[in-house]
Amino acid sequence: LRVVVLISGSGSNLQALIDGAASGELPIEIAAVISNRPDVFGLTRAHNAGIVTQTLDHKGFTNREAFDVALMQLIDSYEPGLVVLAGFMRILTPEFTQHYLGRMLNIHPSLLPKFQGLHTHQRALDAGESHHGVTVHFVTAELDGGPAVIQAKVPVLAGDDAALLAKRVQRQEHVIYPLAVKWFALGNLAMQEGKALLNGELL
Numbered sequence: 272l273r274v275v276v277l278i279s280g281s282g283s284n285l286q287a288l289i290d291g292a293a294s295g296e297l298p299i300e301i302a303a304v305i306s307n308r309p310d311v312f313g314l315t316r317a318h319n320a321g322i323v324t325q326t327l328d329h330k331g332f333t334n335r336e337a338f339d340v341a342l343m344q345l346i347d348s349y350e351p352g353l354v355v356l357a358g359f360m361r362i363l364t365p366e367f368t369q370h371y372l373g374r375m376l377n378i379h380p381s382l383l384p385k386f387q388g389l390h391t392h393q394r395a396l397d398a399g400e401s402h403h404g405v406t407v408h409f410v411t412a413e414l415d416g417g418p419a420v421i422q423a424k425v426p427v428l429a430g431d432d433a434a435l436l437a438k439r440v441q442r443q444e445h446v447i448y449p450l451a452v453k454w455f456a457l458g459n460l461a462m463q464e465g466k467a468l469l470n471g472e473l474l
């Protein structure tokens with residue numbers, strides 16, 4: 272399966288996908304990695320793996336619609352079967368999400384529907400949660416609101432701060448994101464009528 276990965280930062284989830292593809296565990300070819308921010312470490316990771324990289328800086332566009340149209344054109348030039356958002360820190364227009372409906376995944380660092388949006392680790396701590404985690408979901412027009420594919424749960428421990436908790440969550444991210452991508456690549460995972468299905472069963 273041809274995959275395009277979108278990033279804005281360090282790309283540790285991208286690295287998990289690169290490693291999975293390299294080991295043969297993941298039946299994907301990463302056709303391109305696109306960042307909206309120049310000079311992020313994720314681009315270096317892609318470059319080191321011999322993957323085509325593109326930077327499309329949102330600051331060069333007058334509005335969100337114009338950026339998203341350009342981004343769609345760039346993505347589509349690689350003809351991916353799946354678009355993977357891996358720390359891509361942009362709110363997407365409905366036109367964009369509709370265009371990739373059922374073939375775009377995101378990873379969000381909370382147990383959705385809890386803590387949509389930013390600063391999830393601190394908010395989980397402030398709320399006194401005993402557990403926190405991460406969710407892979409199909410992307411719909413609703414921010415962090417598409418149907419969940421897989422979640423991983425971690426305990427919140429005494430003495431945690433946001434950074435410690437984020438680290439514990441990220442270790443799980445690197446397990447569940449490749450797994451979800453593998454399911455999709457094998458044709459086991461799909462979205463139908465707004466719901467995620469694994470082997471034809473509702474998730």
Ligand code: GRF
Nearest residue numbers: 280281282283284358378380
């Ligand atoms: C991850 O915590 C992910 O859940 C969130 O952004 C972060 C990206 O990290 N959406 P990385 O760039 O993959 O290291």
